[in-house]
Amino acid sequence: MNLDPHLPPFDAGATLSSLISLGTAFLLGSLIGFERQVRQRTAGLRTNTLVAVGAAVFVDLAVRFHALHGGTPTPLQVVAYVISGIGFLGAGAIMKEGAQVSGLNTAATLWGSAAVGACAGAKLLPEAAMAALFVLTANTVLRPVVNRINRRPVQEEFSEATYVVRVVCRRAAQIGVLQRTTDLLEAAHYPIRSIEQQPFGSEEIELEAVLYATAVDADELDAVMTAISRLPGVTQAFWNASAEE
Known part of the structure; x- marks a missing residue:
């Protein structure tokens, strides 16, 4: 008997269905969280369990409400809200310190x-x-694969970075060295994106050329540096790379 006419009648079948849904979310969320807890991650057993159960509660509520009253919000809309909310929660787990970013896997x-x-x-x-x-599977089976890849030295032709060529020359030879450096790099298919000049001591100047390329053949670029270093007036020629963010 329904004592309050404003309350929907008790539906044992629907209540059991909700219990099964929430129990499933609790169990599966706990399994994911247990793996995270064992690895001592920021979001461990309780956090992942609560996220899974919370998402299940909201979606189950939307399903029940829509079945009783129809209209909006529909279950699909509530799912979209859950996704947005978890996005904010995940963003709080991501930490950036200089070029190092941590917490991405926790957020995911x-x-x-x-x-x-x-x-x-x-x-x-x-x-x-x-x-x-x-x-x-992503957090366990793929972990050894990631570790194996990370232990391999990065080959320059497969990396993505900002490449800078630096040439130190006498001031009197600056114009000629700049033109020949540009020509040699373009001939090797490494065109210059930007170039800066700055004093290097009292009698020399440093040319700093940023390349368009985000990947290079190290041996090929070394050969270009050797050719540049042999130009009249050049005292140093080398290149370096910095990782793209």
């Missing part, structure tokens, strides 16, 4: 936990299980 895992919870809340339990499986 939280996003995955929310997806698992949303699937569970929408009664798509097999899909929730598959989503959790793929999140766990």
Whole structure:
């Protein structure tokens, strides 16, 4: 019997369905969080579990409300809101210190936990299980692959960076050296994007040329530097790279 006419009648079947959805989100979120906790990540067991359950609650609420009253918000709209909300939560887990960025994987895992919870809340339990499986696989099976790749030395032709050529020459030879440096680099298919000149001691000047290229053949560019270093008036010629952000 419904004692309050403003309350919807108790539906045991719907309540059981919600319990199964939230239980599934709790279990799968805990599995993802356990893996994170073992690795002592910022967002561990409780955080991932709460994200998954929270997403499931909101989506389940939208499903139940839409079934009772129709109209808006639809379950799909609530899923979109969940995605936006988790985006803010994930952004808080990302830390940047100089050129080093950490927390990206934590943020992505939280996003995955929310997806698992949303699937569970929408009664798509097999899909929730598959989503959790793929999140766990990405964080475990792919880890040795990433470590193996990171231990390999980076080859210049496969890296992406800003490449700068520096040439030190006598002031009297500056114009000629600048023209010949430009010609040699363009002949090797490394055109100059920008160039600056600055004093280098009392009698010399340094030419700093930034290349358009974001990847180079190290041996090829070394050969160009050798040719530039042999130009009349040149005392030094070398290049270096800085990683793109």
